[in-house]
Amino acid sequence: MFGRKSPADSTVVGLIAASLRRDIAFGTLTPGSRLKIEELRARYSGSAHSLREALSLLTAEGLVEALAQKGFRVASATEADLKDITRLRREVETIGIGWSLEHGDVEWEGHVVAARHKLSRIEDRLEEAPLEFALDWEAANKAFHKALIAASGSPRLIGFHDRLYDQSSRFRLAALREGRTDFGASRTAHDRILEAVLRRDREAAVASLTSHITGGLGRS
Structure with missing residues (x-):
């Protein structure tokens, strides 16, 4: 009612974040590559909102970079x-x-x-x-x-x-x-x-x- 996440929402975001984290770590998602919401939905399922929440979580961890008004990309690995x-x-x-x-x-x-x-x-x-x-x-x-x-x-x-x-x-x-x-x-x-x-x-x-x-x- 007041915008709180349900336990189910949190679980979905956590599962998506874990899958993204794994694929970034294993090089399936390469450093610098753009992370487009619709493409991610096709790969990981979940709503656009859940994917953005997961990407924001990985941004805080330093695995993903948020681009000003341009979405997200995998962080560099030099x-x-x-x-x-x-x-x-x-x-x-x-x-x-x-x-x-x-x-x-x-x-x-x-x-x-x-x-x-x-x-x-x-x-x-x-x-x-x-x-x-x-x-x-x-x-x-x-x-x-x-x-x-x-x-x-x-x-x-x-x-x-x-x-x-x-x-x-x-x-x-x-x-x-x-x-x-x-x-x-x-x-x-x-x-x-x-x-x-x-x-x-x-x-x-x-x-x-x-x-x-x-x-x-x-x-x-």
Whole structure:
């Protein structure tokens, strides 16, 4: 009556945003391409209003750019973009893991261990069929890195990290598709980070995480 969204409306917008986010990350929607509402309706269904809401959500996340009076387009994905995203992600994530080590309890440690275990299982499959398990790997990878900062006590830091990680997703998946992902190095880095967390070695955890993020320029 007063313009509030119904739960169904919110669900539709969320589903459309998730599909767009996936297709941007996987390169189906290429950087700089125009996002025309009618074309998107044919691909994703939903109303024009729901699509605009989803695009506005992705604009806030930095995956889509709003053009003055001209609709939307997929955000750029240049090397300069990658370096900027990586630099910010390194700062945010290393602060987050430090705070988590300061405040996290045994339950948090268990959450990190579980996230690493799930990622490890996906990594086993990924090497055999990279394209088939790419999106599963990306989801498990993100879950592990989110777990590392989950006990930071800062919802804003976690939210900012979420957006940065999603913005870097396109670069990781592009590297995977093009055969540029070093699976062994990624596994070793994740294991070292976990080991440092379980030892409660803040210096080692921050150093390992920094090396992991910057060594692959955000592609892991």
